[in-house]
Amino acid sequence: MKRWAKWMVAAMLGMMATLAWAGDVLLGGGDLIKVSVYGSPDLGLETRVAEDGSITFPLVGNVKVGGLPVSAAEQKLAGLLESGGFLRKAQVNIVVTALQSQQVSVLGQVNRPGRYPLDTRRTVLDMLAQAGGIGAEGSDVVVLIRKQGDKPTKQNIDILGMMQSGNVAPDVTVESNDIIFVERAPxxxxxxxxxxxxxxxxxxxxxxxxxxxxxxxxxxxxxxxxxxxxxxxxxxxxxxxxxxxxxxxxxxxxxxxxxxxx
Missing domain, CATH: 3.10.560.10 (Outer membrane lipoprotein wza domain like)
Structure with a gap:
């Protein structure tokens, strides 16, 4: 297979993975979503998910979507429209326009510390890039803090070691509410x-x-x-x-x- 063809295949696979991840994003309080129903433009709306995870949708009223993946929320709304006798074979599409519930904090010696939305599958390196990279005073080893149940876990990730070896296996996928902390270099x-x-x-x-x-x-x-x-x-x-x-x-x-x- 020619190099350009391999690149095209890799790009398509990456796009498919991103789309799959977008459908798996869990909705939560504060998220801004745009809902559309195929063939029924009057049912479309843009709304923010309430802190209790609910939205108010035309015809069916209050619907709990918090904690559901986008794809599951689409199916739930479609099912309510069908079971209520409003539509047959309803096709609902949800686009998250502002993701507030799924965020990762990048703190310490980075150029733009803050909280960043987890709107697609991202790794530690991806989040560091969003934060403008490690600052001049930052360490080569960053700390990933993740809450497992009620107990936080701490993992050291050697950024320089990954770059020197070319082995990106330690570049783990981040999860919502993860904290990436870059300490000051020794x-x-x-x-x-x-x-x-x-x-x-x-x-x-x-x-x-x-x-x-x-x-x-x-x-x-x-x-x-x-x-x-x-x-x-x-x-x-x-x-x-x-x-x-x-x-x-x-x-x-x-x-x-x-x-x-x-």
Whole structure:
């Protein structure tokens, strides 16, 4: 099969999956929907689902659609029109024009934090893209918080690892009321005899030598022979470590460059 033909097939499958998902969206309070009935334009209306999940529909009155997929709500309205003797073989179509009940929160170090509607099947990467991507201060690992029954669950998703490996299996599909949180990236500190002492982003597998480079290198009085790392252990106790250039840094390490006496 030619490449363009494969692309067409993939696009059609993706469109079919999106349409299928649209029919499976659960309606809820606050959703704005547009209802039309084939052959009966006078029965069409645009309305908002009440907080109790109900709508008022012509001829049949109050109808509970909250908690139903769009396709099931269509069938329910059609069935009520038929059972009430108003129409034969009623065909009802519902379009969700504003989805308020199914939303995902994207918070923390993203460019546009907020709540975003889950109007189609979306993954963590999709939601991060909607939020403008991870900000300059954001971590490479994001947290997905999901409520399972009464107990929240927490899952760490390595965004950079997915990009480097090409394995997108950890890019899970999000669900309504999920929270995606991007923490601030880990930091380390450099002070002493360096050109630019300060706080810097800790990259993966970063060495002491790379930390010196981030600090602009040594001053004329600095020496690489007496580098120390101040690090807190698991119990919070401060340790002072004699460091080598190829030692790996950890989050919140403080790298001190001593003055040369020779």
């Amino acid at each position: 930091r380390f500190y450099v002070y002493g005899e360096v050109q630019r002492p300060g706080t810097f982003r800790l990259e993966r597998s970063m060495t002491v030598l790379q930390a010196l480079a981030a600090g602009g290198g040594l001053t004329q009085r600095g020496t690489e022979r007496h580098i120390r790392i101040k690090r807190r252990d698991a119990d919070g106790k401060l340790q002072v470590i004699d460091a080598k250039q190829d030692d790996l840094l950890k989050a919140d390490d403080v790298v001190y460059i001593s003055e040369s006496w020779f």
